[in-house]
Amino acid sequence: MAAYKPFEEVRRIAVLGTGTIGASWTAYFLARGYDVTAWDPADGWKQRLQAFVDNARPQLKAIGTAVESEGTLTMVDDPATAVSDADFVQENAPERAPIKLDLYRRIDNAVPATTVVATSTSGLILSDLQDGIGFAERLVVGHPFNPPHLIPLVEVVLGKATDRAAAEWAHGFYGHIGKHAIYVNKEVPGHLANRLQAALWREAVNAVAEGLASVEDVNAAIAQGPGLRLALMGPHMVFNLTGGKGGYAAMLEQFGPPIEGWWKDMQKTPALTPELKAELIAGIKDEMGDRTIDDLEAQRDERLIALLKMLKETAA
């Protein structure tokens, strides 16, 4: 990793694409003291980005993420200019390969020779984005979880042309700035966290489709039960503690066989037909009652910030 800049020397970060994800990254990097040069092709993006950053600032202070001296935000009209003096680039262009490839070509001659470029892509396969790109060996997936300025997780994935040292640099840098980076060792659709979430959702949709429970009761089956622990530890660690003093070995011994039986009974993949979608939407409307999306978002954000604060205060 000698070729890459020591984390302590990183000063300037370029953010390309400032929709929801890019704006959230911008707020995070600024709060951590980095100067950010941002670029986006959309009309009115500068005003929206500034508003997002101003709105996120108190949240980042509340959860203890912000350092004393916030970085400076510069907004430019050309992506090559944005990356030209960047020590790190976080790219958040729309989720279509031709758009990202076109952007990579536009910045290819401007990315400094030791700068790592991370793409926030959630749905594309990185190896499909590396052909003919000069900085391909320094191009990695750095997939955050929405909203990136609050949720710690970043998934790091290598493509066929990625230098392992560049991926290690990105993984290390995310950790250095307070994110929780993990390695996803293979290129699969959805990376890892979204696949895990999709697996849970599959059974949650099945439960409604099969008449096992209402949408509201399926939600409660998680949020009033096992979901409470999933904010504290992942599924393997939950089951490690299910085993009591015997740990994971005891859990696997006692509950492995019955769960394998349930798995056999849970082979169905639902088809998202118009009828099923209508049933899911109607169920959510029932549960929402008088509450609007805005009400629910406000409560989620309030609670998410309180949760992150608590987790930080009780960290081992």
Added chain:
Amino acid sequence: MAAYKPFEEVRRIAVLGTGTIGASWTAYFLARGYDVTAWDPADGWKQRLQAFVDNARPQLKAIGTAVESEGTLTMVDDPATAVSDADFVQENAPERAPIKLDLYRRIDNAVPATTVVATSTSGLILSDLQDGIGFAERLVVGHPFNPPHLIPLVEVVLGKATDRAAAEWAHGFYGHIGKHAIYVNKEVPGHLANRLQAALWREAVNAVAEGLASVEDVNAAIAQGPGLRLALMGPHMVFNLTGGKGGYAAMLEQFGPPIEGWWKDMQKTPALTPELKAELIAGIKDEMGDRTIDDLEAQRDERLIALLKMLKETAA
């Protein structure tokens, strides 16, 4: 529901079986002001039950569950005596049908004529426990989530002989005492919440088996990401907010097709071979490092209590 006692007139609850689940129920009922008559056949159970209740009391005060005047605990040596004047019975015998059926026969003549009996069973099918039992029409599943004195969820399931009004009484009574009860409308192995959890775990095991990520990184993929939201809302509500202002309909439109694609790529059910179990156990040991099970349990309980307190304080 005229036949069943108004919730306000319930005074005495019988708890049969005082292992981990029964002891936790006992602590909860006492904290809510009910007199509890407990029975267990094991040596030394009275001392263990008293210790559990004493340990849980400050937790129940911390999360605001305890009412001013705690109920009285009576421990008896015969299950028929325990239920004879009970307004509600919560049964927590070992998870084997012959043991539960034998217990039901022992108490059959003693259960008062309008008293509902709930079984905490997680793995048995209720209809298999109702033949030849006099109170079968008042026998329901009331399955809690461990530990019942902290986790709100209770799953209510009817068997073939259960009177719907008895199930409605149990559902209503759990709500009356501060639990969150849901209906599971069919008898399936694992009820609902454990099946949802098993669906997530299936993919978490696959991820390790396929070399997609380490045990520790799979845990972080949930706990540092989507798990944070699952403590606040269930999977359908999470995706309702993923849709932004357009709600669940917009989410299904935009993300339904890609997730259906992931589902096709996620059809594998892992076999819990000795090699795979060893890999899971080794991964957890790596993640635990110097920490013992006791350390992890203590941190989980501290955080769970702080989380429940926060959720109560921020309830809409």
